[in-house]
Amino acid sequence: MANTHRAPKQWCLTKIETVNSFENWRQNIIYTLSLDPHFAPFLADNVQWEKKTRFGPNRGFLNDGEDVAEANRRTREQKVSMLELMLGQIANYCPVISRNTIVKNLTSIENIWQTIRLHYGFQSTGAHFIDFAAIHFEPNERPEDLYQRIMAFVEDNLLRRDTQITHHGGAIEEDEEMTPSLENFVVLTWLRLIHTDLPKLVKQRYGTELRSRTLSSIKPEVSQALDSLLEELRNSEDAKVMRAATSNFPAKSKFVHEEKLKLSYPRSIKSCPLCKATGRPDRHFLSKCSFLPNSDRKYMVKARQIAGILDNSDDELSDVEVDNVSKPMHSVNRVQVRQSPYLDVFHTHYNTRLTIDSGATGNMLRASAAKRMGIEIKSSSQSAHQADGSSPLKVIGEVHTNFTRDGRELHFEGLVVETLDVDILAGIPFMEKNDISIRPAKRQVILGNNTVYTYGSVQNTSEHHTVRRAHVLRAPAQFTTIWPGDFLEMQLPSDICSTDDTFAIEPRLESHVSSMHAGKDSNVWPPPNLITSVAGRIRIPNLTQEPHSLRRNEHFCQIRSTYVPECISDAVESTENIDKINHPRLTNHSESVKIDPDNLLSQELKVKFRDTVKNFDDVFDPYFKGYNGAAGPFQARVNMGPVQPPQRKGRVPQYSRNQLVELQQKFDELEAIGVFKRPEDIGVSVEYVNPSFLVKKPNGSFRLVTAFADVGDI
Structure with missing residues (x-):
């Protein structure tokens, strides 16, 4: 069966087209026409014909001579017929231009394209390039769409040989191509149009990469981190206050001397x-x-x-003493900024924060937060604006869901918007529906059942900061099964949780000894992770693919308080690590190898064996440096969810001093053999920090485990 080449179905031009849509239409119709051998000659470069008039019906064509093969020989009437048939096909799919203009008046295929471009306002002229200044970021436009608009405009304005534009009086001899500098200019303009301060932030965050790479080459990385970069810029702008000097005008005096x-x-x-x-x-x-x-x-x-x-x-003749003249009083005023009231709540096993705004006439939820918590988004025809009444917010849909705090359900109905400075904004409808009031003077949120919740920075008054101990959590009094996707809610002891706080949760060794001996570490539940309490309760999810059963009153996990460690000098290292890693080696490791203890080999063979062993001295190092890459690299991959995890400070479980030393030694040991690298050594900009834990093995030693639950959260 013969191969056939078919172009996609041709479509008609509409009243509104962009450079991209026109080029797609043009390339498709050129391909379609080129498949017909009668039309293909008219599509070649520099092919022209005359206008069709009463005195020039042949449009400048001549009959083919005998030098043309007889099978391909055409008369001028045949050429005119085929040309007008081709022009009629173009006119059929270009209703915005008069049919007679295309069929009778235009004299080349390039002339047709320029006429269509002129109709839409993007004809290739020197003046069209000035329209680049009119490109701006539309309110409902995605950043990637803006980048494609800029790139299409620049590519469309590259100089070509077939245009009539000259440069410094000289004709263009070859088609212009995108240069690296021009690509950098496009990316820089894209960043500036999104936010005026974005180029400065990108220079700060990607300074290490930009030492050896161009700006356009790191554009994919910038695109992936664009949401977090814009969020950082918005957060930095929210707390800006104005300071000004006042009282610069002294009171008027009745004496002329002051004037x-x-x-x-x-x-x-x-x-x-x-x-x-x-x-x-x-x-x-x-x-x-x-x-x-x-x-x-x-x-x-x-x-x-x-x-x-x-x-x-002149002052000596004055009746007024200089000391008595009132001097201007200088003072500095500062606009006060206070934290908004909020409530920490649960949605399934996710803990989130409801920011209460008594001045908001509606409830709003950020789209990324809705996707992270798996809340169903329904379509909505409503619109939302910021507090100025004119700046629109991009509404994606609406949600109807419930949040939970201390056993009480809080109903929430709100709009889902693309950009919001907080995850959830609870306005007057939420406060009215759930009977909630606020008392800012006492920093209190009052619920309908007279429960008072104090928000803001409240120090935890428990003694776990001074007494470092783990608290064991027991399973419920009846046999319990936690199915995949479900969670177990536990009440924390009152002596470790007086306010909402972040804790480190670890599995109990004795509850999983059989699984660990069988080599099934994946069955250990719950895995080490950080977990946040709400009203003295935590919810432990089962994110595995298997159900987990708990015997009644089983000691299945333990929790510890966490803290943000202070940065100390890198020079502080344990003596044991210094001896193991940094101490210079005085002898070869291979000297402990015994060669021919029975004295069966000749002296020459013994020398050869000894030289070979010395050449591979690192093999006998008791502190082996790890895999040498002989069979290719080992790669660890962390699957990211649809939403980037929230940024947070690095927290460490509140271990005892011996355990902290053990944790540091594990890091030093793995860093020495190349498992870990410092971010500044490999040019990595840290955005998310995940905690590491010490998990005890059956033999009594410890394993280092890093929790990536938030990174892979769905």
């Missing part, structure tokens, strides 16, 4: 007449000018001193 004091020293503008006349920078006084001769400068100093004496002589 003289005001008029004696008028405010001068720094401007040097010498530098101004010659076109040099003149933002300085004439007396400070470096081009002023020393003799003139000394004369000006003397003249200023004499003028000061004459001014002071």
Whole structure:
């Protein structure tokens, strides 16, 4: 069966087209026409014909001569017929241009494309390039769509040989291509149009990569982190306050002398007449000018001193003492900023924060938070605006769901918006529906059942900061099964949780000894992780693919308090690690190898064996450096969920001193053999910090486990 080449179905141009859509249409119709051998010759470069008139019906075509094969030989009437048939096909799919214009008046295929471009306003001219300044970020436009618009505009304005545009009086001899510098310019313009401060932040965050790579080459990385970069810019702008000096106008005096004091020293503008006349920078006084001769400068100093004496002589005749003149009082005012009231709540096993805004007329939920918690988003026709009443918010849909706190369900109905400075904004409808009020003076949120919740920075009054101990959690009094996707809610002891806090949860060794001996570490539940309490309760999810059963009153896990460690000098290392890693080696490791203890080999073979062993001395190192990459690299992959995890400070479980030393030694040991690298050593910008735990093995030693649950959260 013969191969057939079919183009996609052709479509008609509409009244509104972009550069991209027009180019797609043009390339498709060129391909379709080129499949017909009768049309293909008219599509070649530099092929022209004349307008069709009563006096020129043949449009400048001639009959083919005998030098053309007889099978391909055409008369001029046949050529005109095929040309007009092709032009009619183009006119069929271009209703925005008059049919007679295309079929009778235009004289080349390039002339047709330029006429269509002129109709839509993006004809290839020198003036069209100035329209680049009119490109801006539309309110409902995605950043990637903006980038494609900019790239399409620049590519469309690259100079080509077939255009009539000249450059510095010379014709274009070859088609222009995108250069690396031009690609950098496109990416820089894209960043600036999204946010004026975004280029500066990208330079700061990706400074290490930009030392050896161009800006356009790191564009994919910037695109992936664009949401977090914009969120960082928005957070930095939210807390800005204005400071200004006030009380600069003294009270009026009934004496005329105070007015003289005001008029004696008028405010001068720094401007040097010498530098101004010659076109040099003149933002300085004439007396400070470096081009002023020393003799003139000394004369000006003397003249200023004499003028000061004459001014002071007038003061002696005044009835007002200078000390009694009221001096301006300088003060600094600062706009106060206070944290908004909030409630920490649960949605399934996710803990989140409801920011209460008594001035908001509606409830809103950020789209990324809705996807992270798996809340169903329904379509909505409503719109939302910011507090200024004019700036629109991009509404994706609406949600109807319930949150839980301390056994009470809180109903939430709100709009899902693309950008919001908090995860959930609970306005007047939420407060009215759930009977919630706030008392900012006492930093209190009052629920309908007279429960009072204090928000803000409240220190935990428990003693776990001084007594480092783990608290064991027991299973319920009846046999319990936690199915995949379900969770177990546990009440924390009151002596470790007086306020909402973050804890480290670890499995109990004795509950999983059989599984660990069988080599089934995946059955150990719950895995080490950080977990946040809400109203003294935690919810432990089962994110595995298998159900987990708990015997009644089983000690299945333990929790510890966490803290944010202080940064200390890297020079502080354990003595044991220094001896193991940094101590210089005085002898070869291979000297402990015994060669021919029975003395059966010749002396020559013994020497060869000894030399071979020395060449591979690292093999006998008791602290083996790890895999040498002979069979290719080992790669660990962490599957990211649809939403990036929230940024947070690095927290460490509140281990005892011996366990902290053990944890540090594990890190030092793995760093020494190349498992870990410092971010600054490999040019990595840290965005998310995940905790590491010590998990006890059946033999009594410890294993280092890093929790990536938030990174892979769905």
